[in-house]
Amino acid sequence: MLGKSIVIDGVGGQGVRVIGSTMASLLTVMGYEVTLLFDYDSSVRGGMSEAFLKYDREPISNFVIECADVVMRLADRGPVHLSADYVIADIGLTKPGETGEEIPFLQLGVDLFGRDLFGNMIALGRLLCVCDVDFTDKHLREALPKKYIDENIAAIKYGYGLDQDSIKAIVPAQAASRLHNYELNVKTRHQEADEKRQDPGKRARRWVVERSHSWFNRFRKLLVSFEKTEASYTALLALAAALICWRQTTSIYG
Numbered sequence: 565m566l567g568k569s570i571v572i573d574g575v576g577g578q579g580v581r582v583i584g585s586t587m588a589s590l591l592t593v594m595g596y597e598v599t600l601l602f603d604y605d606s607s608v609r610g611g612m613s614e615a616f617l618k619y620d621r622e623p624i625s626n627f628v629i630e631c632a633d634v635v636m637r638l639a640d641r642g643p644v645h646l647s648a649d650y651v652i653a654d655i656g657l658t659k660p661g662e663t664g665e666e667i668p669f670l671q672l673g674v675d676l677f678g679r680d681l682f683g684n685m686i687a688l689g690r691l692l693c694v695c696d697v698d699f700t701d702k703h704l705r706e707a708l709p710k711k712y713i714d715e716n717i718a719a720i721k722y723g724y725g726l727d728q729d730s731i732k733a734i735v736p737a738q739a740a741s742r743l744h745n746y747e748l749n750v751k752t753r754h755q756e757a758d759e760k761r762q763d764p765g766k767r768a769r770r771w772v773v774e775r776s777h778s779w780f781n782r783f784r785k786l787l788v789s790f791e792k793t794e795a796s797y798t799a800l801l802a803l804a805a806a807l808i809c810w811r812q813t814t815s816i817y818g
Contacts, residue, residue, distance in 0.1 A: 575612060580614065590697075596620065597623050601627060630647075632646060634648065634650050635648035655668050688723065
């Protein structure tokens with residue numbers, strides 16, 4: 565297998581260093597020559613964090629990456645001049661003209677393994693798959709820390725086993741947008757935080773959804789569903805929506 569150059573783009577606290585260090589350790593265990601550089605802001609969380617990784621069977625003479633084989637984009641903070649042959653990104657972070665995929669890694673970590681930190685290992689597994697790194701359980705156990713080792717191995721294998729069909733099943737909205745040539749404009753919390761810092765008076769649109777969920781959750785009949793049919797539960801939702809609208813109308817117009 566030929567060597568590759570990889571850039572992991574994110575912000576502090578997203579696991580950029582964890583993914584980069586773990587992949588470097590694994591490749592070293594497998595006998596590769598590896599270089600790994602980190603670039604980050606002084607902020608512990610929320611600041612730019614980048615990992616630049618190269619590996620090959622031969623000694624690496626130049627560790628600078630101008631054109632990466634693969635970029636993993638957990639946030640859009642990386643160098644604007646950097647180009648990539650393939651992009652693995654969180655939802656809404658691929659750019660027009662790029663070849664790649666979007667996967668909600670942290671959400672998968674919560675849904676499948678109970679904690680968002682395992683989303684980093686799912687991302688690592690997908691990165692290893694795209695780079696055609698063929699590892700064994702022995703390699704993983706030598707490279708990974710002992711804490712949560714079985715869960716981490718399971719998460720890596722899950723990410724490694726993803727294919728385009730399973731990715732589309734995980735993110736149906738992404739598949740639909742590509743089918744109809746729609747462009748998704750879903751902002752991450754980090755992007756909203758950046759806009760808030762630039763314009764303190766700006767309010768995130770996310771609160772509209774969260775507020776509405778809170779209103780519906782006040783109806784105890786909806787909070788835990790004991791309905792036997794979908795139609796009866798849908799009817800209760802419609803009744804709750806009507807009551808919410810009526811209450812808002814009376815509060816506005818008296």
